[in-house]
Amino acid sequence: MKNMLKKALTAAMFAGILAGCASEEDTVIMAPVPVVQSEFTPSTEWKASVGNGVGQYYSKLTPEYAYGKVFVASRDGVVKALDPETGKTLWETDVESDVSARLSGGIVAAYGQIFIGSENGRVLAFNEETGEQNWTAEVDGEVLTSPATDNNFVIVHTNSGMLIALDQVTGESKWTISTEVPNLTLRGNSTPVTASGGVFWGTANGRLAAAIVERGQLIWQQPIGMPQGATEIDRLVDVDASPLILGSNLYIIGYNGQLTAIDLRSGKPVWKRAFSSATDIASDGSRLYIVTEQDHLVAFDARSGTELWNNDQLENRLLTAPTIINQYVVVGDSEGYLHWIDRSSGEFVAQQEVDSSGFAVAPITIPGGYVLMTRNGDVKKLTISE
Template sequence: MKKWFGSLLFATMIAGGLSGCSSEEDSVVMAPVPDVQSQFQPETDWSASVGHGVEHYFSRLRPHSAYGKIFVASRDGIVKALDPTTGKTLWEKDLGDEEQTFLSGGISTGLNQLYIGSETGILYAMDAETGELKWKQDVSGEILAAPVTESDLVIIHTSEGNLIALEQKTGKQQWTISTEVPNLTLRGDSTPVTVSGGIFWGTANGRLAAAIASSGQMIWQQSIGTPKGATEIDRLIDVDSSPLVIGSTLYTVGYNGKLVAIDLRSGKPLWKRNYSSATNIATDGGKIFVVTDQDYLTAVDARSGTEIWTNRQLENRLVTEPVIIHNYVVVGDSEGYLYWIDRNTGEFVSEQHVSSSGFAVAPIVLSDGGYLVMTRDGDVKKLTINQ
């Protein structure tokens, strides 16, 4: 059973009204919480909150750390800047005061501004010091992925398959690249990455695309997945994962596709392996960590694609993307557990229950060695490890 069927417990992951198509035969069995003898427990440095969080909706509103602040947002339009040492609110802005807004794509920063997108197709630019709204731009399609900044541009990827570049200072549109969007897609879009003046992103038609960031000129496209099967559901091949770059090699993974290593200069594949995922991948420099569509956590060698280990104990627990914290692989799940996994063996090292509302997004690492979690109901906690 595919991970997105299980995700219907929290959100409509499929565009096109599939919420009623799952039968008893399609039901998902969530693995029990693993019995882990925790080797350490976190200490809570401070707690805060932001609106009602994202509740049960699909969202990638992950907190963001920049300019000596932590920025957090809720789906209903509350945006806050927090002091990273105390959790004190430095400023707060309600974007929903003037209009109904469903924040969904963000958060990112550039030129001392904060950028955040919405399901209604609006990109907001806010002053990072004061929270003042500098400008907003209406674009076609939902903004579900975080914007990315490059030079004086802020670039967004919309649900209609458009990659759009706007001036950071004014919001004026500079260029657009359009890619095909099939009739049926996963809910979610790939967050682009920029490297040496190039921009790379996954598309809903199963490709990895590359363009020149300053001009929007397409350089190449590489197929990550090929549609197979008799039904539209079987033939889903979205590449929703954000590309990951190590040196001159780019890595990405597709749903019903493959985990692929690609040479950045030529766009040619170096290796391909059969893994299906719509979740961002992580690396420790030598290994690539993937959460598959069944919520298996897998490590592969970055040079060869050889599988090193697979942990299947979190099957169908609606696991977040993996992150590296204190040399451990860390994921959260839909019931609010954080799992710490040995990156060399795949064995559990520790486990903590943080919140019954669960996690929609992974923790973020802070510069002082702590880490930040945000739960679905809007609780924000800064934690440190007591080892």
Template sequence: MQKVFKQAVTIALTLGVLAGCAGEEESIQKAPLPVVESNFTPVKGWSHKVGSGVGQYFSNLSPAMGYGKLYVADRDGIVQALDPETGKVIWTQDLESDVTAKLSGGLTLSYGKVFIGTENAEVIALDEETGEEVWRSKVEGEVLAAPLVDEGLVIVNTSRGVLQALDADNGEDKWRLSGDVPTLTLRGDSAPVSISGGVFWGQANGRLAGALINTGQMLWQQPIGSPKGSTEIDRLVDVDAQPVISGERLYAVGYNGNLVAIDLRTGQPVWKRSYSSANNFIVAGSQVYLITDKDHIVAVDARSGTEIWQNKELEYRLLTSPVVINGNIVVGDSEGYLHWLDPYTGEFTAQQLVDDSGIAVPPLSVDDGYLIMTRDGQINKMQMP
């Protein structure tokens, strides 16, 4: 039973690499909590608890906003629609049957449905208005990343290296593309993205791939990292972060690999920079913000790849992916703290303790504040002062 989440695995692997190289006992320690004088303190609007949360399991179950509702879920199978203004429950659906539901990828909203992937190799569609199950389909492997919904298809990237498309109306299997999966990989998979009839996703073999959405025909594959070293750990090259489309470029980053900007028209790299990461990242304005495998927060110029700043003060604190809230870069950590940074300098602007169970997924920005979900299933609606 897998109880560790991806960044914990990354630290364990890094420890193994260091020990193997040094030949003597070494340790990597989590950075102490930085002392931050907060420039502001968000105000709590409402709180709600959904099931048991995700505990210390690896999970990409992020809250989703749409259809005038907030949708949330826990790993055991509780899915709820909430009133985003009050936190009041509109409907509840329990997806647990004979076995634990093990919800793990999503939530994705489209075509009047809520789509969720599971560790039991299933994709489930619920009616967004009532919560009733519309269909449930088996797929080739665990679904650890959020499904993509486009052009009438639900597309998932599974743990077995299969990109699989299902009919969004009934879950019927439409096409599959299989990729190579190395013997040892990080726990996690890249969520696919799409534009102009193309779908793009990262692979465990260190490549970024593109295919036609309607048919699954492969367009191209671009190496993000190449296996190096004598051990399986040294040769990890997973591209687990979701690619980001911005303008005419597609950005991707890999573990033990590179941050790459690719021309969408040609599939060729515009620039590459050496960064190792398995976390989702963002492109905001003219800058790329990412979390490295050491939990350094980095800002890079999206046009040239030039590093603008790097904050190392949260090293190995198991950070969430970054988001932009109220003009700040925001990350959560495993001890339940939210850290706010100036996007131009990387200096801290605020810090709050949310819940000591820890934070697994980034906050969700909404019009009048943000929503934060902790590992024990606590959801807080926060408003900026």
């Protein structure tokens, strides 16, 4: 049985990672917190909060920095704009709904607005300056990931296998592309990305898909993982990571699939490596960094796919996707630790215990520091004093 699935089924706080799965008796041992002699200690510039955060739900509400503001949101429907220098609330709005807001996908800023999706099959648009809710659109399926924006469209990927383009002014649906969804999938979806008039996204049936943004025409699909095994669980091949574009190549990874580099012009693979993950890839321009299904942090040369280092000391700690801050790769874990790893060597450089509620998403960089949000809704800006 795959380790990622075992973690999802045995860690009660993260129940719901797998859609429609029965119980699992196997137990998983979480690696102890590594002993690290920190080379620096971050300084806290300000603290804020947003609602009740996301709790122990799947919601991936990553903060967004845009228009000179930090935007944050909670699953229960509180949305805020914060001053990046002071943390002061510039505006706050509470989603008005006849049901629980269940915000889960976002935040993305574009067209003078911010966009957030929900488990209720809704996409919401807010004025970035005032927080006024401009429109709400109903879509087919839960929106568990951030929308993409291009060509005056807001493009969302739902758990029903739909890629839907909405008009950024009205929320009106402009086109829809449907892809197959197996009976059993991981809880999560691939965030679409756009480039050169195309939109690219991973699918629940193990493929990378590409379409023309302007008219929603599917142009190709490339297999990233092929179902294998006797049971539906063994045959999971979700591509939940967001595609990463560097130059003329696109990089993607799937669960029970492969880390794959694809030439954007031809749609054909450049190289493949047998690694499995359901989280986004990070890059510093020359290297790729992934968190595997076992929570191993691995670095690759982006050009050749050569494995550079593999750090397995955070195994089964339910890590966030990796992010790059300065010369470090940073991940958060389910017990609220931030781990700082040297990008070149894979060795630990620093570690901080931030909050016992843990992390659902990685920190983001903003001018003068970085912002993190814990599962209980605490928001902090920190700077590094080395």
